[in-house]
Amino acid sequence: MNEFDAMYREVILDHYKNPRGHGEIEDADAQAEGQNPLCGDEVAIYVEFGPDGETIEDVKFRGRGCAISQAATSMLTEMVKGRSATEVASLPRDELLDEVGIPLTPIRLKCALLGLGVLKVALHKAKGTPLPEEWAGVDELQIS
Amino acid sequence: MAVSSGVKLDARALRADFPILARPMGGKPLAYLDSSNSSQKPRQVMDAEREYYETSYANVHRALYELGEKATAGYEGARETVRAFLNAETTREIVFTRGATEALNLVAYAWGLDNLGPGDLVVATELEHHSNFVPWQFIAGRTGAEFAVVPANEHGELELEALDELAARGTVKVVAVGYVNNSLGTVNPVERIAGWAREQGAITVVDACQAAPHRRIDVQALGADFVAFTGHKMCAPTGIGVLWGRRELFERMSPFGLGGDMIRSVSVEKTTWNELPQKFEAGTPPFAQAVGLAAAIDYLEAAGFEAIEAHERDLLEYTLGRLGELPQVKVWGPPAERRGGIVSFDVAGVHPHDVAQILAYDGVAVRAGHHCTQPLMTRLGVPATTRASFYLYTLPEEIDRFVEGLHRVTKTFA
Numbered sequence: 355m356n357e358f359d360a361m362y363r364e365v366i367l368d369h370y371k372n373p374r375g376h377g378e379i380e381d382a383d384a385q386a387e388g389q390n391p392l393c394g395d396e397v398a399i400y401v402e403f404g405p406d407g408e409t410i411e412d413v414k415f416r417g418r419g420c421a422i423s424q425a426a427t428s429m430l431t432e433m434v435k436g437r438s439a440t441e442v443a444s445l446p447r448d449e450l451l452d453e454v455g456i457p458l459t460p461i462r463l464k465c466a467l468l469g470l471g472v473l474k475v476a477l478h479k480a481k482g483t484p485l486p487e488e489w490a491g492v493d494e495l496q497i498s
Numbered sequence: 499m500a501v502s503s504g505v506k507l508d509a510r511a512l513r514a515d516f517p518i519l520a521r522p523m524g525g526k527p528l529a530y531l532d533s534s535n536s537s538q539k540p541r542q543v544m545d546a547e548r549e550y551y552e553t554s555y556a557n558v559h560r561a562l563y564e565l566g567e568k569a570t571a572g573y574e575g576a577r578e579t580v581r582a583f584l585n586a587e588t589t590r591e592i593v594f595t596r597g598a599t600e601a602l603n604l605v606a607y608a609w610g611l612d613n614l615g616p617g618d619l620v621v622a623t624e625l626e627h628h629s630n631f632v633p634w635q636f637i638a639g640r641t642g643a644e645f646a647v648v649p650a651n652e653h654g655e656l657e658l659e660a661l662d663e664l665a666a667r668g669t670v671k672v673v674a675v676g677y678v679n680n681s682l683g684t685v686n687p688v689e690r691i692a693g694w695a696r697e698q699g700a701i702t703v704v705d706a707c708q709a710a711p712h713r714r715i716d717v718q719a720l721g722a723d724f725v726a727f728t729g730h731k732m733c734a735p736t737g738i739g740v741l742w743g744r745r746e747l748f749e750r751m752s753p754f755g756l757g758g759d760m761i762r763s764v765s766v767e768k769t770t771w772n773e774l775p776q777k778f779e780a781g782t783p784p785f786a787q788a789v790g791l792a793a794a795i796d797y798l799e800a801a802g803f804e805a806i807e808a809h810e811r812d813l814l815e816y817t818l819g820r821l822g823e824l825p826q827v828k829v830w831g832p833p834a835e836r837r838g839g840i841v842s843f844d845v846a847g848v849h850p851h852d853v854a855q856i857l858a859y860d861g862v863a864v865r866a867g868h869h870c871t872q873p874l875m876t877r878l879g880v881p882a883t884t885r886a887s888f889y890l891y892t893l894p895e896e897i898d899r900f901v902e903g904l905h906r907v908t909k910t911f912a
Contacts, residue, residue, distance in 0.1 A: 357859055358856065358859040362856065362910055392867070393867070394868060394881030395849075396881070419849055419851075420850075420851040420852050421852045421911075422851075422852075
């Protein structure tokens with residue numbers, strides 16, 4: 355498989371063209387947005403907790419940007435639905451990157467991790483916990 | 499502007515001067531369509547810089563031995579080359595900087611801080627590169643002046659009818675305008691704008707970064723007060739730029755950088771400034787790079803600016819024609835007769851970074867992003883564009899590979 359086919363593999367293009375979990379949640383329990391100033395990628399994520407205030411019952415996102423940033427965020431929403439907020443708030447980034455499954459240059463790594471960064475900020479804000487120190491290499495992202 | 503020159507550029511022959519163009523990228527032949535970002539360098543420029551280091555190197559303006567004299571002669575010779583290139587009256591009006599950004603900051607700080615205040619209006623344009631926009635916005639804020647922009651229309655051309663409305667808002671003191679826009683290639687009517695500014699009693703500050711590599715600039719005919727450009731986009735080394743300014747303005751201005759070489763005398767009580775242009779060249783300047791810039795100007799003069807312009811016009815028209823094959827591609831910017839060798843475009847449903855990445859797999863280098871013109875991107879309603887840009891070494895077959903790559907992009911995202 356050449357580089358081109360590896361990066362723009364079918365699953366990435368499918369998530370980009372048909373993003374899962376696309377939309378907003380009104381009165382979300384947790385939400386945040388962020389952008390990658392270099393690319394102009396933008397992602398906003400909305401989370402709804404279950405009755406236990408812990409289980410991620412629903413998660414949606416809206417955004418615009420490159421195929422990698424939008425597809426990775428789409429994959430992320432599928433990956434975290436039904437899991438506990440505490441667990442996802444410290445989700446290792448490799449878990450998402452393995453799912454994305456494509457070779458990424460340092461610049462494109464930021465694209466792939468934008469959604470995860472925004473989701474973690476949303477969860478930590480909702481829980482009132484500090485954002486873990488794990489953002490080496492993605493420090494150019496602006497997430498609030 | 500009619501291009502009337504019998505001399506045609508032999509781009510294929512010139513390419514032999516640019517060793518990097520023969521190097522493959524990712525296993526594919528390189529098609530370098532990113533010269534507006536930074537140009538490649540001919541051997542003649544690299545040789546001139548190396549020869550200077552090998553034969554004439556010591557610090558300038560101070561060494562009392564032969565090498566120092568040769569070094570100074572090389573540096574001041576480069577200043578004369580730049581003066582002639584710009585048709586400036588005197589080398590006292592030629593200040594070397596580390597690039598155009600430093601040159602424009604110099605004017606904004608050194609002229610702006612002393613000449614702007616409440617009630618004054620600082621005018622930039624919606625087309626400006628951030629480097630001729632942000633310094634003015636910032637200094638206006640610092641001095642209490644108002645900051646305003648000349649709007650652009652959807653084709654990326656300035657709406658000059660807005661100028662007189664702007665003048666009603668305050669005393670126009672500065673008009674900051676690019677000669678050729680870097681994102682879309684729009685050639686602005688700088689002479690007309692400078693004429694209007696002069697009627698208002700304002701200075702005109704021209705960012706000529708995308709003009710100097712491609713066309714002859716005559717600062718006396720232009721009617722502007724300051725003209726800045728950088729070397730690295732015109733075959734010269736990085737780290738060297740030029741600020742031309744009217745002598746009487748330079749003389750009245752306070753210095754910008756403070757330190758060595760820009761002083762006449764220093765005591766605990768008082769420091770006085772060196773004469774022009776050293777007053778604005780604090781510290782050891784990038785003088786070997788200035789020698790490289792002079793070699794680049796010589797190289798471009800030998801190729802012929804009229805021939806370069808004609809070559810790029812041909813490439814531009816060819817590209818615009820071929821992009822017509824792709825209904826998904828929307829080209830931004832004015833018609834060919836009012837633009838330089840720059841094509842910025844959008845592929846429907848595909849982010850510019852994906853476009854650029856897929857082209858890169860085919861060895862085609864283009865820029866994707868906001869090109870440091872976020873106000874313009876906002877005006878066009880896009881976060882970014884993909885941009886191909888041409889220079890004297892660009893070949894039509896590189897355009898063909900670029901267009902083939904775009905076919906692959908549209909197929910991938912269909």
